Amino acid sequence: xxxxxxxxxxxxxxxxxxxxxxxxxxxxxxxxxxxxxxxxxxxxxxxxxxxxxxxxxxxxxxxxxxxxxxxxxxxxxxxxxxxxxxxxxxxxxxxxxxxxxxxxxxxxxxxxxxxxxxxxxxxxxxxxxxxxxxxxxx
Amino acid sequence: xxxxxxxxxxxxxxxxxxxxxxxxxxxxxxxxxxxxxxxxxxxxxxxxxxxxxxxxxxxxxxxxxxxxxxxxxxxxxxxxxxxxxxxxxxxxxxxxxxxxxxxxxxxxxxxxxxxxxxxxxxxxxxxxxxxxxxxxxxxxxxxxx
Numbered sequence: 001x002x003x004x005x006x007x008x009x010x011x012x013x014x015x016x017x018x019x020x021x022x023x024x025x026x027x028x029x030x031x032x033x034x035x036x037x038x039x040x041x042x043x044x045x046x047x048x049x050x051x052x053x054x055x056x057x058x059x060x061x062x063x064x065x066x067x068x069x070x071x072x073x074x075x076x077x078x079x080x081x082x083x084x085x086x087x088x089x090x091x092x093x094x095x096x097x098x099x100x101x102x103x104x105x106x107x108x109x110x111x112x113x114x115x116x117x118x119x120x121x122x123x124x125x126x127x128x129x130x131x132x133x134x135x136x137x138x
Numbered sequence: 139x140x141x142x143x144x145x146x147x148x149x150x151x152x153x154x155x156x157x158x159x160x161x162x163x164x165x166x167x168x169x170x171x172x173x174x175x176x177x178x179x180x181x182x183x184x185x186x187x188x189x190x191x192x193x194x195x196x197x198x199x200x201x202x203x204x205x206x207x208x209x210x211x212x213x214x215x216x217x218x219x220x221x222x223x224x225x226x227x228x229x230x231x232x233x234x235x236x237x238x239x240x241x242x243x244x245x246x247x248x249x250x251x252x253x254x255x256x257x258x259x260x261x262x263x264x265x266x267x268x269x270x271x272x273x274x275x276x277x278x279x280x281x282x283x
Contacts (some may be wrong), residue, residue: 132167137157
């Protein structure tokens with residue numbers, strides 16, 4: 001069974017902007033360095049792309065292929081397709097966390113970068129768990 | 139001599155095996171979801187499981203052959219096992235249940251050897267020989283007239 005986990009770059013970008021904006025607000029004197037504006041569009045798009053490529057690599061178990069619409073996966077016939085919506089949600093979260101982590105490294109906020117990297121790792125593990133959902137044989 | 143025919147439907151045994159693997163996977167899911175998903179066989183793996191079922195039928199033939207004459211033929215996804223044995227053997231439906239259970243256990247065992255060897259050790263495929271021996275070597279007490 002082939003499924004495609006769609007990626008909405010607009011949603012991802014907006015979430016990253018919120019995360020970096022609030023983090024910048026709470027980091028004294030660094031709001032301009034940390035918050036992402038449209039000026040940083042190119043670099044943040046690169047970071048998102050890097051995050052997607054890294055996730056594709058870790059989903060090798062499902063023959064993950066990157067396409068224009070998202071990530072296509074080959075799953076067994078008994079995969080429970082009800083889990084796809086939650087897989088898409090977790091995938092977007094993992095991308096957001098990876099990209100935010102990379103951005104915080106650039107902005108010299110190592111502690112936040114570490115936190116978001118850990119979050120990304122656990123979200124990716126949850127995504128792999130969701131992809132292991134199987135239907136009962138009928 | 140009397141002859142008994144036991145029919146084993148491959149599709150039914152296949153379904154039973156997959157259900158058995160599904161429940162083993164559900165238990166393992168609590169600790170390791172990836173391993174559980176490997177155990178839970180899908181329709182894509184039907185051919186492999188059918189091969190194990192065919193192997194199990196071979197073992198059944200070899201086991202029963204020691205105590206009775208058995209001939210096996212296959213038609214339309216059904217194994218027909220014709221067992222010829224002395225009239226004095228009170229053979230009943232228990233043998234059919236034991237054969238089907240053994241085939242399911244054997245196919246599950248072989249599948250688990252690939253996907254989760256430590257779980258395969260928990261499946262008992264050895265007692266079948268003793269059970270068959272008990273069933274086929276039993277004799278009715280002769281009636282005095």
